Amino acid sequence: MKMGDNEFTVETVSSTSSQQTTQYPATIKGMQDIEIRPQVSGFIVKLCVDEGATVRKGQALFQIDPTQYAAAANQAKANVASAEANLHTMELTAQNKKTLYDKKVISQFDYQTALNNLETAKATLAQAKASLVAAQQNLGFCTVTSPSDGVVGTFPYRVGSLVSASIAEPLTTVSEIGDMYVYFSMTEKQLLNMTKAGGTLKEQLEKMPAVKLQLSDGTMYDAEGKIDAVSGVIDQTTGSVSMRAVFPNKGNVLRSGGSGNIIFPYALENVCVIPQSATQEIQDKKFVYVMQPDSTLKHTEIKVYNLNDGKTFVVTEGLKNGDKIVTEGVQTLKNGQKIVPITPQQKEAKYQQALKDQREGNLETAFN
Numbered sequence: 001m002k003m004g005d006n007e008f009t010v011e012t013v014s015s016t017s018s019q020q021t022t023q024y025p026a027t028i029k030g031m032q033d034i035e036i037r038p039q040v041s042g043f044i045v046k047l048c049v050d051e052g053a054t055v056r057k058g059q060a061l062f063q064i065d066p067t068q069y070a071a072a073a074n075q076a077k078a079n080v081a082s083a084e085a086n087l088h089t090m091e092l093t094a095q096n097k098k099t100l101y102d103k104k105v106i107s108q109f110d111y112q113t114a115l116n117n118l119e120t121a122k123a124t125l126a127q128a129k130a131s132l133v134a135a136q137q138n139l140g141f142c143t144v145t146s147p148s149d150g151v152v153g154t155f156p157y158r159v160g161s162l163v164s165a166s167i168a169e170p171l172t173t174v175s176e177i178g179d180m181y182v183y184f185s186m187t188e189k190q191l192l193n194m195t196k197a198g199g200t201l202k203e204q205l206e207k208m209p210a211v212k213l214q215l216s217d218g219t220m221y222d223a224e225g226k227i228d229a230v231s232g233v234i235d236q237t238t239g240s241v242s243m244r245a246v247f248p249n250k251g252n253v254l255r256s257g258g259s260g261n262i263i264f265p266y267a268l269e270n271v272c273v274i275p276q277s278a279t280q281e282i283q284d285k286k287f288v289y290v291m292q293p294d295s296t297l298k299h300t301e302i303k304v305y306n307l308n309d310g311k312t313f314v315v316t317e318g319l320k321n322g323d324k325i326v327t328e329g330v331q332t333l334k335n336g337q338k339i340v341p342i343t344p345q346q347k348e349a350k351y352q353q354a355l356k357d358q359r360e361g362n363l364e365t366a367f368n
Contacts (some may be wrong), residue, residue, distance in 0.1 A: 009328045010274045010291055010341035013272040015321040016313050020268055020305065022048045023214065023261040023323065026184040026245075030175030030256035032148060036126040037171060038064060041139040044157055053153050054252065055146045060061035062171055064163065066142035073139045076132035083125035090114075090121040150176040151252070175256035182213060182225060183239040191230070205230065211245050212263040215253075220263075223248050268305065272315040278327040279304075279313060286313070289333050291324040291341060 038363070046063035049055055097114035100106045134152070153173040157163055163171065205227055213221040225247035234241055245262060247254065279302070280287045286304055289297040302318030324341070326333060333339070342350075 006338070006340045007342050008326050008333070009344055009347050010324050010339075011274075011278075011323060011327050011344065012317075013274060013319050013323050015270045015272060015323070018268045018271050018273055018305075019265060020261050021265050022313070023263050024183045024184040024186055026260050026262045027199070028254050028256065028258040028260060029181045029183060030150065030177045030181055031181055031254055032150070032176040034150070034174045034176070035145055035170035036144060036146070036152075036174060037165060037167065038062075038068065038144055038163045039165055039284040040064060040138050042066075042142065044159050044161050044163060047155065047159060047226060049136040049152060051111065051152060054151050057146055057148050059146045060143050061146055061152065061174075062144040064144065066139055069135065069139040073132070073135040076128065076135040080125070083121070083128040087118075087121040087125050090118040091217070094118045095234070100165045100260040100305050105124070111351050139182075144171060146174050147174050148174060150174040151255070152247075177249050177254065177256060180247050180254045182245045182247055182260070182262060183242060184245070185235075185238070185242050186264075186329060188234050188241060190240055191241050191243075209265050211265070213245075213254075214261040214263055216259050221247065221253065221260075223250075223330060225262075236270055237262070268314060268316070271305070272319045272321075272323075274315055274319070274325060275327050276311060276313055276324050278330060280330055286300070288319070289330055289335075290319070291326065291339070294338070295341065296338045297326065297333055298335055 042064040044062055045065050048063060055061065094114045094117075095108060095110045101108065101111035114302040145274050151174070153175065155172055156169050157167075159170055175218045191258050207225045210226055211226040212224055213219055225245040227243055228245040231242040275289065287299050288302055290300045292298055300318055302313075303316050305314040305316055306316065326339070327344075
């Protein structure tokens with residue numbers, strides 16, 4: 001279809017705000033990654049759960065051979081029983097000595113000795129009970145339990161391994177994944193742009209928009225997160241600031257140690273959005289044809305935002321509100337050329353008329 005030798009579609013640009021997003025590499029961590037270490041020495045005799053299992057607080061994870069600790073607990077019980085019997089004997093002796101002392105049959109020294117022996121028996125019983133508590137606690141430590149709800153990691157030690165409180169590597173790690181922390185960094189300049197409005201850090205965090213998480217397979221996580229912490233120290237090496245967002249993890253999709261990208265939304269103010277068909281690229285610079293009052297064209301350089309949707313450009317410099325630009329056929333134009341401007345609506349009307357003429361057999365008018 002021929003639109004006319006000098007007819008070109010022209011649109012008027014206007015300043016607006018544009019919603020954009022940027023992304024930052026991120027690391028996913030559980031709210032708690034707790035190392036599980038034994039508190040007693042012994043051989044592992046049982047693995048109570050499998051690697052990657054979801055566990056509850058207090059659930060058994062490992063069983064350490066309890067034989068020696070059970071024997072120590074039984075011995076401690078016997079010591080308590082012996083100390084209780086001895087205390088009972090000392091109480092009877094002290095009562096008897098008191099009766100004899102009151103009747104002046106024995107001396108005060110003999111009576112006081114009986115009282116001292118009674119106090120010694122009480123102390124011995126207390127010591128035996130304390131030893132029993134320690135022995136029972138050690139026996140309880142033979143069953144290694146989870147300190148919180150979460151997901152267990154790998155098991156570097158298996159059945160038959162000798163472990164102790166001083167082992168270099170933990171038995172496993174329990175990651176609390178009800179909610180997940182996602183850590184990422186942005187530059188100091190980007191952070192200042194978001195927080196220069198002032199207010200306390202808490203107020204600034206509350207004003208920050210919700211963020212999204214792109215998983216390592218490229219899909220978007222279905223829940224939004226909220227930034228809840230910003231590092232108070234700027235990394236001198238990279239000039240970046242560490243930030244943390246919290247994401248819910250009801251389906252346990254997120255796992256501690258994973259990676260992804262934080263998608264951060266923001267707005268560009270006082271920019272112009274133009275179709276990419278209106279631009280020319282020459283030596284990595286972008287140009288548009290701006291129509292002047294006398295209908296001539298001026299080849300004008302513009303600056304565009306580095307992110308785009310493949311259809312439009314966000315112009316940050318070079319155009320102002322009310323400028324008229326050619327949006328199609330720019331590759332055939334020259335600087336200073338005079339054109340006949342038409343609106344997109346006029347172009348569409350001509351196109352529809354041409355289609356109608358073709359259907360009705362008016363070939364002469366259809367291609368003129």
